[in-house]
Amino acid sequence: MGKNQEKTVINTARLVREQMSDKDFELYLYSLKKLAENNIEGNLTYMTNLYNVRAFQVKAQEEMLENPDLQFAVIVLDFANFNTINEFCGRDVGDGLLMCVADALRSEAEGKAHVVLSHFRADVFSFFTPFEEKSELIEIVNHIDRRIAAYKIPYKVLPAFGICIADSPTMAVSTMRDYAMLALDTIKGKFYAKYAFFDEKMRTQMLLNKMVENDIIKALEEEQLMPYIQPKVDMESGKIIGGEALVRWKHPEKGIVMPMKFIPVLEKNGLIIDVDICIWRQIFKFLGKRLAAGEKVVPISINISRQHVFDSVFRDCITDFSREFHVPPELVVLELTESGFLEDNEKMYEHLCYLKQQGFTLSMDDFGTGYSTMTMLKNQPMDEIKIDRGFIVDIENPKSQSILSHTIDMLHDLDLNIIVEGVESAAQQEYLLKYGCSRAQGFLYYKPMPIEEFETLLDKS
Ligand code: C2E
Ligand code: CA
Numbered sequence: 001m002g003k004n005q006e007k008t009v010i011n012t013a014r015l016v017r018e019q020m021s022d023k024d025f026e027l028y029l030y031s032l033k034k035l036a037e038n039n040i041e042g043n044l045t046y047m048t049n050l051y052n053v054r055a056f057q058v059k060a061q062e063e064m065l066e067n068p069d070l071q072f073a074v075i076v077l078d079f080a081n082f083n084t085i086n087e088f089c090g091r092d093v094g095d096g097l098l099m100c101v102a103d104a105l106r107s108e109a110e111g112k113a114h115v116v117l118s119h120f121r122a123d124v125f126s127f128f129t130p131f132e133e134k135s136e137l138i139e140i141v142n143h144i145d146r147r148i149a150a151y152k153i154p155y156k157v158l159p160a161f162g163i164c165i166a167d168s169p170t171m172a173v174s175t176m177r178d179y180a181m182l183a184l185d186t187i188k189g190k191f192y193a194k195y196a197f198f199d200e201k202m203r204t205q206m207l208l209n210k211m212v213e214n215d216i217i218k219a220l221e222e223e224q225l226m227p228y229i230q231p232k233v234d235m236e237s238g239k240i241i242g243g244e245a246l247v248r249w250k251h252p253e254k255g256i257v258m259p260m261k262f263i264p265v266l267e268k269n270g271l272i273i274d275v276d277i278c279i280w281r282q283i284f285k286f287l288g289k290r291l292a293a294g295e296k297v298v299p300i301s302i303n304i305s306r307q308h309v310f311d312s313v314f315r316d317c318i319t320d321f322s323r324e325f326h327v328p329p330e331l332v333v334l335e336l337t338e339s340g341f342l343e344d345n346e347k348m349y350e351h352l353c354y355l356k357q358q359g360f361t362l363s364m365d366d367f368g369t370g371y372s373t374m375t376m377l378k379n380q381p382m383d384e385i386k387i388d389r390g391f392i393v394d395i396e397n398p399k400s401q402s403i404l405s406h407t408i409d410m411l412h413d414l415d416l417n418i419i420v421e422g423v424e425s426a427a428q429q430e431y432l433l434k435y436g437c438s439r440a441q442g443f444l445y446y447k448p449m450p451i452e453e454f455e456t457l458l459d460k461s
């Protein structure tokens with residue numbers, strides 16, 4: 001049965017239920033059950049003999065329709081590291097683990113009515129069950145988890161559980177499964193959490209992600225994406241020494257949408273590349289226009305998403321814009337987030353060196369938030385380090401002061417330019433100046449602003 005067919009079956013069942021007498025409806029369910037049972041033979045997952053995803057959905061949906069007075073939930077189980085277990089311990093051990101999960105599910109279901117079990121695929125399982133209190137669901141998770149932990153193998157097994165509670169007796173089981181998977185994705189591989197319930201926050205996030213996916217192409221076509229600029233200042237003189245381009249989405253219905261709301265989605269579907277290029281173009285155009293008019297300019301930083309750095313299109317695009325808009329490379333700073341500077345990647349290294357040779361400034365963004373920082377400082381071709389605001393949020397703490405002052409000293413020793421972002425208070429400014437750092441960006445001075453406002457500011461200064 002395809003997804004659409006399933007939907008039709010469920011919708012039909014709903015209609016039928018509304019229109020049939022109780023007796024007829026019972027008969028209808030009976031025939032549906034027979035139909036499903038006849039197909040069930042071919043709907044078991046190899047090895048574990050549990051229902052596959054289709055049989056699971058039919059069976060579970062039936063349970064819900066037949067028992068509208070009960071509350072139901074879907075629990076899905078997945079392993080963060082099943083492939084590694086297979087590789088490290090061998091397939092036999094991996095298979096043994098899957099059998100252990102199947103047994104744990106079966107024993108948990110023993111003596112309980114209306115429970116449906118499934119082995120969806122590979123290492124993904126599901127437990128559909130009625131319940132009264134949420135704590136019962138947590139208890140089920142704990143029981144299964146304990147059974148899995150008791151299966152001794154020379155590798156740490158990391159199961160994670162996602163749970164979705166039906167919001168109505170007619171909620172589609174396939175939707176419950178999708179939501180439970182979403183909840184699971186939020187904790188998969190994290191040692192501190194074993195289970196997560198699908199909640200309102202996730203639903204809002206999901207709707208937002210859908211909105212982004214649906215509307216972004218149109219936004220690119222209709223020029224709804226534009227850069228704001230946040231000025232960078234010299235804290236001693238108060239002068240504007242540069243700016244950073246930060247994308248804003250002027251959505252026709254939602255108003256101004258902030259980057260953190262849509263960039264993570266675009267990083268997943270690859271469209272961040274198009275958005276970046278759209279912002280870069282507007283910045284080169286802006287600088288070119290001011291230069292041609294003989295107006296004051298300062299270097300502007302543009303953000304380069306990690307996805308670009310392996311691709312030569314990115315460096316050609318930047319050099320092409322520089323030529324097209326007659327903007328000397330010295331006026332453009334390329335900000336790459338710390339984790340974008342990958343060690344051992346020759347292609348990326350080549351592209352960055354090439355751009356540096358052309359005269360562009362390379363800046364390592366969010367310094368101190370990624371890994372492998374120290375060796376990268378030695379081996380990567382950057383000019384500037386942008387210290388993350390995490391270094392200064394609790395500046396009153398003597399330990400933070402020590403880390404900050406030593407970091408600044410080290411970066412000076414390595415002959416790197418330093419800028420600190422997220423300066424919000426006079427106290428932070430004072431410490432930074434004391435430790436020898438005078439360049440900053442932060443709400444204490446300016447918030448990101450539309451280009452026209454930034455122009456007015458430049459004209460006045
Ligand atoms: P980022 O590159 O680290 O940019 C700095 C962010 O910190 C900006 O948020 C800015 O508004 C905010 N900020 C500046 N000063 C302060 C302060 O004093 N306090 C606090 N709390 N925040 C401050 P924004 O504009 O929301 O951008 C968020 C992130 O989105 C950026 O972080 C960057 O990673 C990404 N981003 C923005 N524009 C682009 C773009 O055009 N392309 C790509 N690839 N990423 C972008
Ligand atoms: Ca940045």
Ligand code: CA
Nearest residue numbers: 365366386421
């Ligand atoms: Ca940053």
